[in-house]
Amino acid sequence: MDPNRQRRLLLGIGGATLLAIAVVLGFLLLGGGGESEAAVLREEGCTLESFPGQEGDHVDDPEAKPEPAWNSSPPTSGDHRSTPAVYGFYPTPVDLMNSVHNLEHGAIVIHFGDDVPDETVEQLQAFYDEDPTGLLAAQLPSLGNKIALSAWTAPEPGATGRGYLATCTGFSERAFSKFIDEHRYKGPERFPPENLQPGST
Numbered sequence: 001m002d003p004n005r006q007r008r009l010l011l012g013i014g015g016a017t018l019l020a021i022a023v024v025l026g027f028l029l030l031g032g033g034g035e036s037e038a039a040v041l042r043e044e045g046c047t048l049e050s051f052p053g054q055e056g057d058h059v060d061d062p063e064a065k066p067e068p069a070w071n072s073s074p075p076t077s078g079d080h081r082s083t084p085a086v087y088g089f090y091p092t093p094v095d096l097m098n099s100v101h102n103l104e105h106g107a108i109v110i111h112f113g114d115d116v117p118d119e120t121v122e123q124l125q126a127f128y129d130e131d132p133t134g135l136l137a138a139q140l141p142s143l144g145n146k147i148a149l150s151a152w153t154a155p156e157p158g159a160t161g162r163g164y165l166a167t168c169t170g171f172s173e174r175a176f177s178k179f180i181d182e183h184r185y186k187g188p189e190r191f192p193p194e195n196l197q198p199g200s201t
Contacts, residue, residue, distance in 0.1 A: 002190035009016050009111075017024050019130075021022065021146050028181075036072050037168070037178055037179065037182045040174060040178045041166055041168075041175050041178065041179065042165070043175075044168065044172035044175035045168060045169050045172065045175075045176055046166050046167060046168035046169070046172065046175050047166070047167050048164065048165070048166050048179075049072065049164070049165045049166075049167075050162050050163070050164050050165075051071050051072045051076055051162060051163040051164075051165070052071065052110075052160075052162060052163075052198065053077045053152065053154065053159075053160035053161040053162050053163055053188070054070070054071060054077045054079075054160070054163075054186070054199065055078070055079075055160060056077060056078055056079060056080055056100065056101075056104055057079050057080075058081065058082040059080065059081065059097065060082055060178050061151045066078050066080075066097070066100075067079060068101075070100075071163070071175075072150075072163055073142075074096065074111050074140060074143075074148050074150050074165065075096055075103075075150065075163070076103065076108070076150045076152055076162075076163025076165050077100070077104075077150065077152045077160070077161070077163040078100060078104065079097070079100070079161075080098065080099075080100035080101040080103075080104065081095070081097045081100075081174055082099055082101070083097045083098065083101065083201055084098055084101040084102040084107075084201045085098040085101070085102055085136055085138075085201070086098045086198060086199060086200070086201050087102070087107070087132070087135070087136055087176065087197060087198045087200055087201070088132075088136065088137075088198050088199065089125055089128045089129075089132070089137045089138075090136075090137065090138035090139065091121070091139060092138070092139055093138055093140060093141065094136070094138040096140075097182035099136055099138070102136050103150060103151065103152035103163075103187060104113075104152055104187050104188055105144075105164050105187050105189050105190075105191040105195075105196065106134060106184060106185040106186055106187030106189070106190055106191055106199075107134045107135065107136055107172075107184070107196055108134060108135050108136070108149060108150070108151050108179070108183060108184050109136045109137075109149070109150045109151075109188070110124065110128070110136070110137040110138075110140075110147065110148070110149050110150075110176075111137075111138060111139070111140035111147070111148045111149075111150070112124060112137070112139055112140065112143060112146075112147045112148075113139070113140060113141060113142070113143030113144040113145055113147070114139060114141040114143075114144070115144045115145040115147050116143075116145055116146070117176060120147075120170060122135060123171040124147070124171055125137075127171070127173060127176060132197075132198045133193050133196055133197055133198075133200065134184045134185060134193060134196040135180070135184075144182060144193065145169070146167055146168065146169060147167070147168045147169075147170070147171065148165060148166065148167050148168070149165070149166040149168075149180075150163070150164070150165055150174060150181070150185075151164045151165075151181045151182075151183035151184070151187075152161070152164075152187050152188065153161060153183050153186040153187065154186065154187065156189040157188065157189065157190045158188060159188060160188065161187075161188055162184075164179075164183055166179050166184075179196065184185050187193055
């Protein structure tokens with residue numbers, strides 16, 4: 001082979017290799033190669049489940065149960081009250097029928113069991129206070145010593161979507177932030193963040 005042609009060929013191969021490396025590095029640096037939600041949660045001692053989204057009818061009879069029954073516990077979609085719970089951090093339980101309506105609007109609901117240590121609840125409160133928009137946190141005694149994060153996400157407004165439930169054995173800012181980043185503001189009814197502020201419904 002002609003030496004000049006061989007040199008050009010080698011330079012071309014080298015240039016293509018460098019370009020491929022640059023593309024991969026750019027992809028990684030821009031976050032495209034970040035860990036998946038499931039991987040992050042697993043590394044932080046949490047489990048992640050997904051459930052088919054259920055139609056969400058308004059139920060105002062205080063004695064009525066969701067029909068059909070919710071397909072996850074805590075609930076991630078389905079029937080709910082016509083009024084969402086007031087956004088905030090509650091050391092006591094909030095009616096689940098209200099909080100499911102918050103999920104429908106694109107909020108994340110954080111529940112903690114009654115056996116979660118006080119210092120962990122304080123960590124949750126501090127985490128909530130840093131970025132409370134679109135978050136509702138409340139005690140759910142049946143969780144015991146666990147913490148659960150719920151979301152109801154849809155690919156587009158009006159779609160039934162899916163419910164997502166992360167259950168954790170403790171507080172992890174990394175895991176909680178990942179779950180929130182993946183699901184907040186993506187409910188079947190897309191309410192703008194300014195409508196999901198603490199103190200609002």
